[in-house]
Amino acid sequence: MIPFQYTRASDVADAIKQIAADPSAKFIAGGTNLLDLIKYDVATPTRLIDISRLPLRNVEETATGGVLIGALVPNTDLAYHPLIEARYPLLSRSILAGASQQLRNMASTGGNLVQRTRCFYFYDATTPCNKREPGSGCSAISGINRINAILGTSQSCIATHPSDMCVALAVLEAIVHVTGPAGARTIAFADFHRLPDNTPQLDTNLEPDEIITAIELPAKGFSTNYSYLKIRDRLSYAFALVSVAAALELDGDTIKEARVALGGVAHKPWRSSAAEVVLRGQRAEASTFANAADILLRRARGFGHNDFKIGLARRAIVRTLGQAARGTPQSISDKKIR
Amino acid sequence: MTHSGTTKPKGSIAAAPEKIPITLTVNGTEAKLSVAPWTTLLDALRDHLDLTGTKKGCDHGQCGACTVLVDGRRINSCLTLAVMKEGAEVTTVEGLAHNGELHPLQQAFIDHDAFQCGYCTSGQICSAAGLIAEGKAKSADEIRELMSGNICRCGAYPNIVAAIQQAMERS
Numbered sequence: 178m179i180p181f182q183y184t185r186a187s188d189v190a191d192a193i194k195q196i197a198a199d200p201s202a203k204f205i206a207g208g209t210n211l212l213d214l215i216k217y218d219v220a221t222p223t224r225l226i227d228i229s230r231l232p233l234r235n236v237e238e239t240a241t242g243g244v245l246i247g248a249l250v251p252n253t254d255l256a257y258h259p260l261i262e263a264r265y266p267l268l269s270r271s272i273l274a275g276a277s278q279q280l281r282n283m284a285s286t287g288g289n290l291v292q293r294t295r296c297f298y299f300y301d302a303t304t305p306c307n308k309r310e311p312g313s314g315c316s317a318i319s320g321i322n323r324i325n326a327i328l329g330t331s332q333s334c335i336a337t338h339p340s341d342m343c344v345a346l347a348v349l350e351a352i353v354h355v356t357g358p359a360g361a362r363t364i365a366f367a368d369f370h371r372l373p374d375n376t377p378q379l380d381t382n383l384e385p386d387e388i389i390t391a392i393e394l395p396a397k398g399f400s401t402n403y404s405y406l407k408i409r410d411r412l413s414y415a416f417a418l419v420s421v422a423a424a425l426e427l428d429g430d431t432i433k434e435a436r437v438a439l440g441g442v443a444h445k446p447w448r449s450s451a452a453e454v455v456l457r458g459q460r461a462e463a464s465t466f467a468n469a470a471d472i473l474l475r476r477a478r479g480f481g482h483n484d485f486k487i488g489l490a491r492r493a494i495v496r497t498l499g500q501a502a503r504g505t506p507q508s509i510s511d512k513k514i515r
Numbered sequence: 516m517t518h519s520g521t522t523k524p525k526g527s528i529a530a531a532p533e534k535i536p537i538t539l540t541v542n543g544t545e546a547k548l549s550v551a552p553w554t555t556l557l558d559a560l561r562d563h564l565d566l567t568g569t570k571k572g573c574d575h576g577q578c579g580a581c582t583v584l585v586d587g588r589r590i591n592s593c594l595t596l597a598v599m600k601e602g603a604e605v606t607t608v609e610g611l612a613h614n615g616e617l618h619p620l621q622q623a624f625i626d627h628d629a630f631q632c633g634y635c636t637s638g639q640i641c642s643a644a645g646l647i648a649e650g651k652a653k654s655a656d657e658i659r660e661l662m663s664g665n666i667c668r669c670g671a672y673p674n675i676v677a678a679i680q681q682a683m684e685r686s
């Protein structure tokens with residue numbers, strides 16, 4: 178690894194002060210992505226500011242019936258937390274679908290949001306990549322793009338956001354709490370991650386001198402009718418080619434409320450309000466789900482190797498909504514897709 | 516942190532940051548060492564403490580060969596900075612046996628011939644120790660899923676699962 182300085186932040190205010198004073202520094206919490214990026218010369222911070230000891234590890238109920246999750250709660254602790262398992266099982270399942278138990282033991286909730294893409298070319302510092310080096314070009318568009326995006330792409334970048342947890346957080350309409358030199362603010366989950374457009378180097382709308390302190394879950398947890406289905410090249414411990422988080426509220430066979438988000442297909446978890454509108458008030462059946470899939474994928478475009486993702490996503494959406502409607506969420510250990 | 520010795524004028528090549536003294540409890544014994552900030556826990560164990568049972572496989576958190584227990588939880592030591600674990604309790608494969616008696620997992624791996632080349636084995640065993648402590652895996656499917664962070668390129672998986680099941684029953 179390249180040499181870097183190491184300091185510890187004593188509290189959130191100190192962390193902000195330290196990062197504001199040194200633009201080439203980075204926060205480190207779990208380190209599972211950042212240290213990997215440093216080893217590959219993709220990230221080159223001159224100083225790491227250790228925030229792992231800050232007191233941001235609580236999971237507590239909010240006055241409005243939701244849950245506030247400290248940014249440093251490890252992924253494992255969150256997935257197995259009784260409140261999350263009981264009221265937000267979609268979140269629990271999505272976390273356990275990602276990475277390995279070792280990595281989940283290390284990775285923080287806040288860090289999961291700001292992990293970088295696993296696009297092969299972003300990771301290979303010898304190739305052009307607009308995300309890594311703005312203006313150098315995108316190697317993936319005409320390269321090996323099997324894992325790349327089919328929605329929301331731009332001429333400068335077709336990277337995907339790799340998180341599973343974030344796909345569930347998008348469905349649950351989480352709120353990101355951040356603090357910076359100007360004070361604290363909240364960011365709606367849909368506004369947290371960005372599409373690449375002409376600035377693919379920016380993954381999120383978090384300012385460089387801001388720190389994530391907590392993730393808030395609104396009261397609605399969809400704990401009866403939900404499913405997280407992840408399709409990947411091996412049965413465990415691989416990033417999604419396509420994943421679907423689905424949450425429904427039913428009145429008999431009729432859909433009262435529906436939310437669907439896709440992972441592995443765009444620069445951010447992909448939702449479509451139009452697709453959710455066509456589900457509402459309709460019977461929970463395959464033809465209804467297919468209509469929603471058509472809308473979600475209306476502007477989907479493949480780049481050669483990843484053309485298969487469009488059909489795969491269509492089938493995965495219909496399947497996941499069916500699992501949610503039946504109240505039979507995808508199992509995370511028995512990999513059979515029913 | 517302060518720099519000692521000759522201070523280089525500003526604008527010259529930055530001086531390498533000083534080593535940082537840390538204390539870890541490794542396999543029950545307090546260890547004081549001095550490491551550069553970028554030293555991983557894996558390198559600290561192998562190169563500073565001569566505990567070479569923990570293996571470097573991919574060095575990128577993809578294979579699990581470097582798995583150790585930190586404060587009782589399994590982690591990838593290759594993606595962990597030693598300085599960040601100041602004060603932690605670390606258990607490596609060398610620390611599992613007690614009073615000359617093999618850990619039930621070590622015995623089970625022998626009983627089931629759960630290795631071929633053996634390179635992944637210390638990581639498999641430490642990971643399985645973490646798995647049993649977590650108490651989340653009951654079925655073979657669940658063991659496979661929660662052990663997926665440990666790759667065995669020889670393909671000894673069926674015997675690894677059998678060994679873990681045996682140790683789980685006896686723990």
